[in-house]
Amino acid sequence: MIPWNHGKRLPTIPGRCKGQIVILCYTLLFYSVTCVDVEPQKEIYVPNYNVYHNLTRIGKEVEYLLKFPNYVKVYTHHKSRQNRQQYLLHISNFTKHSEKFDNLVEKPRILFSFGEHAREFLPVESAIYFIRNLTGGLLPDVDGFSRQFTQQILSLVDLYIILMANPDGRHHVEKTKNYCWRGTSTGVDLDRNFEWEFGGKGSSSDTEDEEYRGKDPFSEPESLVFQEITSDVSFDAFFSFHSGINHIYIPYSDTKSRQLKRVPDNIQEMLRLAAQLSRSTKYKYRFGTSHQLINYTADGTIFDYMAGIQKIPFSFTVELWGKQHQGMSCFDLFNPKSDELQKVVSNLHPLYINIIRYLSEWKSRNIAKMTNPYSERPSMVLGYMLLGITASVSAMICLHRKFRNCPKIYTHQRIVSLKTLSSSFPAKNL
Structure with a gap:
């Protein structure tokens, strides 16, 4: 979600820049940096594709999931402008013996989204690690602990995952080795292409800007999977996963909401979940409403659309990982070194488990209130x-x-x- 230069330490301004000239110098420097923010830079390190998954290996991971038809459904009809699959997954217990249980206690329906920004490899890697661990307990020769873990999680959640929201952008990165590229094949920032407050100053009409929003809301084929799946399924929660900093954002992030100090109806419950997630991993996350947590606005974002238009009770953008960064390189700002990747995704794994368990408890409480409004106090x-x-x-x-x-x-x-x-x-x- 964050732009390329967010949090970057600006170089020292020469002593001759004084007063208003200092402001002008910083302004010119800012624009001189952002005008090349989608151009390739000299990288400190790049991905080793024996460790990181390129598009081909991501496809093979999805093929592997087809061996679990009772627990994983793969939808391949959602495609990008260049006809690449976005891989919508549905993970739950689809066996007949689960139907009776599911009718008694309805599971929370959660939508995870990964790969919206092409240069952010890490979120997709963390998704693959999570899915591999989750389905590992379905193998016939697996140990009892893994089987118990899988059965427990699948009993708690009805999970949908958009594994690769922007495959054309990822293809562009892999082909050109431009690890600063953020957008789709046409340069559109997918996370500015939604109809909630579309077109505000927290996005750009400049086709050369990394926050280029596109001509209209949902102008990009890659946006349609979000619109279609949320029209078909009544979700309890939506999470958009990114990298670049350790933040958890709550809606709203748009310019108008910042002016109005607008917040979601479910703000207190969302803050409680964010507080729990902030300490669920070794990475300590700052959290809060987006327009309070950061000093810039973002218009037309996916998670604002989910909260404001689709009225999903929980909607978050989670920046999973970041590091202190100096210089013009990009890949190291959003992704760890290849030899550190497995350690990082392992450290991130508890975050997903905490999301599922919290929302399962929340859903159970709400169902109890709906079926028996006096369930929390004795009837007199x-x-x-x-x-x-x-x-x-x-x-x-x-x-x-x-x-x-x-x-x-x-x-x-x-x-x-x-x-x-x-x-x-x-x-x-x-």
Whole structure:
């Protein structure tokens, strides 16, 4: 999500730049940096494709998942402008024995998105690691711990994953070795191409700018998978994963929302989840509403669209990883060295597990409230009914004793106990 130069330390300005001239110098320097932000630079290190997955190896990972038809569905009809697959995955327990359980306790429906920005390899690698661990427990010769882990997670979630949202952009990076390239094949920033506050100053109409938003909302074929899947499925949560810094963003990030101080309806619950995720890995994340956490706005983003238009209760952008960065290189800003990759994705793994467990508990609480609005406190209705009936009967008996000449209400006078009286009424929520 972050632009190329976010958080970059600017070089020292010469002493002759004073007062207003200093401001002008910084402004010129800023634009001189951003005007080449999609051009290739001299990199400190580049990916080793025996470790990192290129597009071909990502496709093979998806083919591997086809061996688990009872737990993984792969949809390949969502494609990019250049006809490359975006790989929409649906992971859940589709076996018949799970239907009864799923009807009793509905699982949270969660949508994960990876690979929106071409130069950010790490999020896709973390997704592959997570999916491999999740499906590892389905293998016939797997150990008991792995099988238990898989069964537990699949019992908690109905998970959809867009594994490679921008395959054309990734192809461009692999072909040209321009590791600063962020957009699609036409240079559009996919994360500025959505209809929520589209066209604001937190994006660009310049085709040479890395935050080029495109001509219209959803002008890019790559955006349509998000629109279509959220129209078909009622999601509880959406997560857009990126890299470049350790931040968790809550909507809204657009210019107008910053002016209005607009926040989602579910802001407190989202903050609680963000706080838990911020300490779920060894990477300590800063979190908060996007327009408060960073000093720039972003218009037309995917996670704002999910919150503002689709009304998904939880919508986040998560910047998984970042490092102190100086210089003009790009790959090292968004991705670890190849020999450090496995350690990083392993460290990120608990974040996904915490997302699933938190939202599963949240969904269970909400279903309990919908099915029984008094589930969190004892119902007093029956108690008041019994008390009223007892009082009425007692009054009638007292009156009957006082006025001996009135007709007898009961053949035998006796005290009616609350226990006896209550046995005539069905017990409920006592």
